[in-house]
Amino acid sequence: MEILSIDKKILDELRSIVGEENVKTEIHHRALRAATPTPFPLHKWEQHVPDVVVLPGSSDEVSEVVKIANKYKVPIVPRAGGTGLNDGAVPLKRGILLDIKRMNRILEVDEENMTITVETGINNQELSRTLKQYFDLWWPFDPASFPVSIIGGNIGTNAWSLISGISGHIKDLVLSMEVVLPTGKIIEVGEGGGKKIRKSSTGYRVKELFLGHQGTLGIVTKATLEVFPRPEVEFPAFFGYQSFTEAWKSLGKISRSFLRTLASTVLFDEEKVEFLRRDDEAYIPLPSNIKSVIATAFYGTKEEVEAASNVLFRIIKEGGGIYLGEQLSEGDWASRHDRYHLALHGRDKEGYVMPSTWHCEDAAIVYSELPYVREKWHNLVKTYREKYGIFDDGGMFMYNNNPFKPWGDYLTEIDIFIAEMELDDEKWNAWVELKRKISEVTLEHGGSITACHGATRPGDAELIPIELKNGTYELMKSLKRILDPNNIMNPGKFGLDIAYLEEGSGLR
Ligand SMILES: Cc1cc2nc3c(=O)[nH]c(=O)nc-3n(C[C@H](O)[C@H](O)[C@H](O)COP(=O)(O)OP(=O)(O)OC[C@H]3O[C@@H](n4cnc5c(N)ncnc54)[C@H](O)[C@@H]3O)c2cc1C
Structure with missing residues (x-):
């Protein structure tokens, strides 16, 4: 080397x-x-x-x-x-x-206006712990990577939160930012000019440009964030169903029930339940007739959550679901941040453990299309598994994606395990092809290829111009060239290098 x-x-x-x-x-x-x-x-x-x-x-x-x-x-x-x-x-x-990790200070806690200002190298868990211990405040951003991800990266990816039904995603919690542009110039972006303002109509919404740019437009060094009062209660409740279809129908009813304390809904499909039975060390055994699961979590005052849970249990019963009990619900919800830290693996075609890397697809799909996308994705993985023997299907999760309103579209995840040590050029290309086909299904069904991780890798990046057709991708290229004239900021991402090869691209 x-x-x-x-x-x-x-x-x-x-x-x-x-x-x-x-x-x-x-x-x-x-x-x-x-x-x-x-x-x-x-x-x-x-x-x-x-x-x-x-x-x-x-x-x-x-x-x-x-x-x-x-x-x-x-x-x-x-x-x-x-x-x-x-x-x-x-x-x-x-x-x-x-x-960015050395820049990890909390610069201000404003308890009256419910904001904090931090350097962007701070870790979510650390931030949350400090706010709880010293200020009795809640940092209500809850990705599954909560203990390990960092505010700068959350902003860089436009990250997604498990409890967005009540507190939104990172984009809803960032009020303003300090950004070092690719030229080295330092600017501040927010809602208008005020650092702590939640809504303004002064000028363009420039802040949005720096949420999810993957470090291609600059480096975010400080952020002013919204914090919440600590909720009185957290109530997780998990339910079992005899089929995916039954669970999917029930999910639609729960999501549209207008329960304002409903933070999270997660549907586990049949392949996911099977995978957990087979390979998750933390798995709590379920009766064998349970094929699909819905997880929910509520936050708020005791009275509000109690009233909401009565409505929830009625909807579940009408939809054929059964409550899986306090132990499973509380245990499983509590482990949401550490599940992926288990040594994950798939199985090869003979059923032997396959030391694996993990792919987590994260498309955004509208509710009505979920069953069709699910069928096509599983079929694709099956075809490639049979042909190459290095892929395994870890099943699917579907999570509410719409901030503050848990209906409409879903972060749709299929987990694929890949025998990483076996990758050579041929198998790597097969993986990229499979990844691309999965994303093509998303586009066929009117979805977006990524709800949280970003589309920077092969198998995603080449589809950005297709998803962002009708001028948006052209505008992205122009903005990139204007802000980063020498293409120094994270080059090679989003396929944007092409912007520097095209004379006057998108500017006309
Ligand atoms: C177990 C597990 C669970 C996960 N669960 C979730 C989840 O629930 N929701 C979710 O959204 N993601 C999830 N992820 C993915 C990941 O944690 C998120 O994408 C997270 O936002 C990345 O943060 P990071 O600090 O690791 O950033 P990095 O991976 O270091 O960086 C991410 C991107 O941001 C850019 N970047 C980093 N710092 C800055 C900065 N200061 N200014 C500008 N750009 C910057 C980088 O160049 C890169 O393009 C999960 C990952 C794992 C491993």
Whole structure:
């Protein structure tokens, strides 16, 4: 493996900005930050190892590092927790990897106006713990990666929350941000000019541009976020059904019931229940006639949640569901942040354990299309499993996706296990083809190919121009060229390199 391809002069300039100890050139620091926990072409690992890792300590340092990247036209990739389930934080073109983790301070807690201002290197669990311990406040953002993901990465991906029915997603909780643009200029974006304003009509909605940009338009260094009062009660309740269809019909009724304390609904399809029975160490046995499950969770005052649970149990009963009991409901909901930390695996065609990497599809699909998409996705995985023997189907989850209104569209996940150690060029290409076909089904059914992780990897990225047809992708290319004239910010993502090859692209 090449030891280092970056000029010593650049390294010296970086050291003069962030200090000797915060410029890492040793191979372990760099190799560790080459991948994310998503299917990765292991046989090509060395192509993605950054040349240098830089850990700045302030917005000004970030700005100076970006200016150096611009001066020498070296790629620069921001990285937070590195938990992204696509390759957003993978330095596809190597260069400087800017790790934001040292910038992890809480700068202000405003209890009167219910806001906090933080540096974006802070971890969700740490933030939540501090707010609870010292201020009795609630940070109501709840991705399954809560203990390991970081605010900067959540903003970079436009991340999704399990309890969006009551508190929305990260986009609904970010009020304003400080952003270092690809030129090194520092700007503030928000609702109008006020840092703590929730709704403004002054000017364009520029803030939205920096939610989900995957570090292609700059580096977010500070954020002012909305916090909530702590809810009096949390009430999880899980229900079993005899078929997916029965559960799906019941899900529609629960979602449209207008219960304002309903934060989360999750449907486990038949393949998911089978997979959990077979391979989840934390699985609590269910009667064998249970084929599909709906999980719900409520937050609010005791009176509100009690009243809502009465309505819920009536809807469930009418839909043929049975309550799975307190132990399973509370235990399973409590483990929502640590399930994926189990050593996950699939099975090969003979049923032997297959050390695996995990793909988590995250399309947004409207309710009415879920059964059709489900059938097509499982069939696709079956075909590729039979042909290549390295894929396994871990079943599907469907989660409410609409912020504050748990009806309409669903984050639709199929979990696929892939024998990563067996990947070579042929099998990697087969994986990319399968991934693309899954996303094509999403588009055929009027969905969006990603509800939370972002579309940066092969099998997704080439479909962005198809999903964002009728001018949107053209506008994206123009914006990228204007904001990042030298294409230094996370190059190779969203297929945007093409913007630099097309003269006057999209500007006419
Ligand atoms: C077990 C598990 C469960 C998960 N559950 C969820 C879930 O429920 N919801 C969900 O949305 N995702 C989930 N994910 C995916 C992942 O945790 C999220 O995408 C998360 O938002 C990524 O945060 P991170 O700190 O790891 O960012 P990284 O992976 O480090 O970065 C993500 C992207 O943001 C960019 N970026 C990082 N920092 C900055 C910055 N300061 N400014 C600009 N861009 C930046 C990076 O370049 C990259 O493109 C899960 C992942 C795992 C492993």
